[in-house]
Every structure is written in structure tokens, then in C-alpha cells.
Amino acid sequence: MSPPAPLRMGFCGAGWVVRNCYRPALEALGGRIVVAVVLEPAPAARATAQDLFPEAMVVSTREDLLAAPVEAIVVASPNPCHVDDTEAFLSAGLACLVEKPVLRGTAERARLTAAGRRGGAALAAGVACRHRPDVRRWLEGAATIGPLRRLDLTWHRHRGVPATAWHLADSPGWTGVFADLGSHLVDLAGAALGWRTDGLDIRFARQSRTGHTAPAAWYDGTALEVMPSATGVAARFEAELRVADCVVHLSVRWLDDTPGDVVRLDAIGDDGACRLHGLFGFSTERRTPHQRVTLRRRGKGPEIDDFTPGPALHVEGFVAMLDVFHYRAAAGWREEPDLAFAARLGDAIETALR
Structure with missing residues (x-):
């Protein structure tokens, strides 16, 4: 072409x-x-x-x-x-x-x-994460392990609150950690599942706010010192759902008790498992030094692909x-299945959070 x-x-x-x-x-x-x-x-x-x-x-x-x-x-x-x-x-x-x-x-x-x-x-x-080379490799690996039975998708920052004021203004569904980091994980879940939404059922969804905090260091040094606990936005979100015979667990945090930031994507199928372990974005506070995709298929040794850590992958x-x-x-x-997936999941999670 x-x-x-x-x-x-x-x-x-x-x-x-x-x-x-x-x-x-x-x-x-x-x-x-x-x-x-x-x-x-x-x-x-x-x-x-x-x-x-x-x-x-x-x-x-x-x-x-x-x-x-x-x-x-x-x-x-x-x-x-x-x-x-x-x-x-x-x-x-x-x-x-x-x-x-x-x-x-x-x-x-x-x-x-x-x-x-x-x-x-x-x-x-x-949603640029889906287009990263390491994520493309993870999606390719996930497609080879048979029907998916579980997706565990995590993105936790130790101290990663955005610095822009509108990010911290309460606007349901638009602000907070789920709108920020969670949008990427929803997109990756949809891509791994081929955008199927049959049998969608939310087992639970919960979120929590936080009190005083400082913005992530990579946000140009902007100093916002307080995110109000009463009227601020959620800094932690977790949900579990079933879609197309697969249990999906999502967990995102701007503030985590464990030092260091981490992304971990686990896909488990009838014939094996595929994991991406490392970090997305621009943070230098990594919980693990490597950026690695590990594919394990039944009866075979692990296939390991290492990528250079850092923001270049994100760009x-x-x-x-x-x-x-x-x-x-x-x-x-033209109609696009990723937006249909995000819309249906968004409605279901909003209902579960009420």
C-alpha cells in the first residue's frame, strides 16, 4: 500500500x-x-x-x-x-x-x-500503550496461548499524581486514576480479548481518594501540594470482571505503599501464560530494572524478549x-470495535461504582 x-x-x-x-x-x-x-x-x-x-x-x-x-x-x-x-x-x-x-x-x-x-x-x-513494541509483543504472545482465562493488569505508581489542576478537579469519569492509567489497561484488555464483550459482568469495582500529596517528579516540577480527600479524585482503583469466559482484574494507583513504579500484564490461557513486566511512561522510579515479555507455552521453555527500559519505548x-x-x-x-468495548465497559463500571 x-x-x-x-x-x-x-x-x-x-x-x-x-x-x-x-x-x-x-x-x-x-x-x-x-x-x-x-x-x-x-x-x-x-x-x-x-x-x-x-x-x-x-x-x-x-x-x-x-x-x-x-x-x-x-x-x-x-x-x-x-x-x-x-x-x-x-x-x-x-x-x-x-x-x-x-x-x-x-x-x-x-x-x-x-x-x-x-x-x-x-x-x-x-491510547499509545497499545502501540508500544513491548505491548505488541505481549499481545502477540497472548494470542498463542489458547482461549484466555485470566487477565491481571496492573499499573501502580508510588508517587505519581498528575500536576495539572484539572486532573485533580472532581469530574466523574473524566478525572482520577481510572480515567488516566485505567484507560490504557481497559484498552489492552479489549485488545487481548479481540474486543469481545459477551457475558460482561462486573464482580466488583472500588476506588479510594487520598489526602496530601505532591505531583510526580516528571511533571515539569509543578508544585501542587494538596489533593483534598473530601472533594478530590480517586487515586486508587480496582475492579474484577468477567468477559467472554475470561476473568479480568484491573488495578491502577497514583499512590502506592510500595516504593517504585511498576506495570505488570499477565495473560493466562489454556495453553500457557504471557507476562509483560516493567513500566510505561516517563517515570524513572522503577520497581524492576528490566522491561521484559516472557511467554510460556505448554511443553516449551520460556521465550524471553527484553526491551530497553525508559521513555523511548513510550515515544x-x-x-x-x-x-x-x-x-x-x-x-x-468507520465503526471501531475498541470504542464499543470501552463504552460498554465504562457503563458497567460506572453502575458498579454507584
Whole structure:
């Protein structure tokens, strides 16, 4: 397949993820995607946005962004704005790559589906972890061990609270650790299960808030000292569910009692097991020094793939995600099973948490 023509793209928002993930990923793509416009409503941040993308136009309103000569938008605005922003862009015929979480449930999926059909524009979830090389290897291994019977998916940070104020403002389903880290694990569970949702049943879902804390060290040194325990957002989330004859356990924490940060993905099937053990993201406070995928199949010795630890793998995930989005944008609207999976699971978890 011949590569599509260069894509003229805009950003709705220019915060931490744009500066630290999208910008280096775009450099690696070598001009196949060109950033033409950036929406940054905060006056103090516009100069930073211009420095980030010197050739781009920097605008302050959604209407200005809609009027710009672009074909696609990365929606990286604060989470509670995602659906409204994406609906407007899709309706105008602009393909959208939306930072996680894209939506909370089936009602919002219906809104975005209608907008995508109206505008004939592609909608993609910005969940870069699925595109990382180590995760792709884990998914390949999980596909070889027979029907999956259990998925244990964990991402714990010892002290990893985001620094941005909107992350800590209570907005149900949009803020808190499940919306942040949990969105990635839901996506990986869906990918491992082939996006099946038959037999979906939530065994339990629980979350808890915390009190005083400091932001993660990699958030540009921003000093937010308090996350209120009464009105703040959940810093720990855990759930167990059954989907398609597989028990899925999810556990995410911004604050963990054990020092060091860790990601552990365990897939157990009738014919073996596959584990990814290491860490995602930009934290240097690793609980384990390696980044390793171990595949054990019945009657065979372990197959071990080691990857270089560190943030380069995460940026690789963004490179691959943007590359896929480039093709998706050219193809126009179509139904995507990952968003259907996230919507159904989101509704079920919201009900369980009430």
C-alpha cells in the first residue's frame, strides 16, 4: 500500500502530553504529518505553543481551529472537554485522534458516532500503550496461548499524581486514576480479548481518594501540594470482571505503599501464560530494572524478549499510533470495535461504582 499524502493536522490543546510525547513522535515521522495550527486558550501558554511548533498558527478558540486549513485534529484538551470538542471537529469533517479517555459510555459513543457519520471523518482513540513494541509483543504472545482465562493488569505508581489542576478537579469519569492509567489497561484488555464483550459482568469495582500529596517528579516540577480527600479524585482503583469466559482484574494507583513504579500484564490461557513486566511512561522510579515479555507455552521453555527500559519505548508507541492514524484519517469514518468495548465497559463500571 502506497503511503498517503502528508497530513495537515492541528492540536486542540498543547499541554504536557503534546510537548513530551507528540512533539518527538512527529519529529520521528519525518514530515509525513505537518502541524498547521494549535489551539491554546490560555494566554500564558501561547508562547510555549508557538515555540513548540514554530511553523504553526496558534489560535485561542475552537472556532478559529475549525476555520484553519487542516484535515485532522489531535484532541488533547482537558478530559471533560473531549466529547464536545471531538463532536464539533468530526461534524466539520475533521478526523480526530482523541487522547484518553475518548468517552465514558455508550451515550457519548452514540454522539460521536453520529458526528463521525455526519462529517465522514475518522475517529481514533489516543491510547499509545497499545502501540508500544513491548505491548505488541505481549499481545502477540497472548494470542498463542489458547482461549484466555485470566487477565491481571496492573499499573501502580508510588508517587505519581498528575500536576495539572484539572486532573485533580472532581469530574466523574473524566478525572482520577481510572480515567488516566485505567484507560490504557481497559484498552489492552479489549485488545487481548479481540474486543469481545459477551457475558460482561462486573464482580466488583472500588476506588479510594487520598489526602496530601505532591505531583510526580516528571511533571515539569509543578508544585501542587494538596489533593483534598473530601472533594478530590480517586487515586486508587480496582475492579474484577468477567468477559467472554475470561476473568479480568484491573488495578491502577497514583499512590502506592510500595516504593517504585511498576506495570505488570499477565495473560493466562489454556495453553500457557504471557507476562509483560516493567513500566510505561516517563517515570524513572522503577520497581524492576528490566522491561521484559516472557511467554510460556505448554511443553516449551520460556521465550524471553527484553526491551530497553525508559521513555523511548513510550515515544515509539506515539510514533506508531500517529502512523496508523495517518492511514485512518485518509480512509474516513468507520465503526471501531475498541470504542464499543470501552463504552460498554465504562457503563458497567460506572453502575458498579454507584
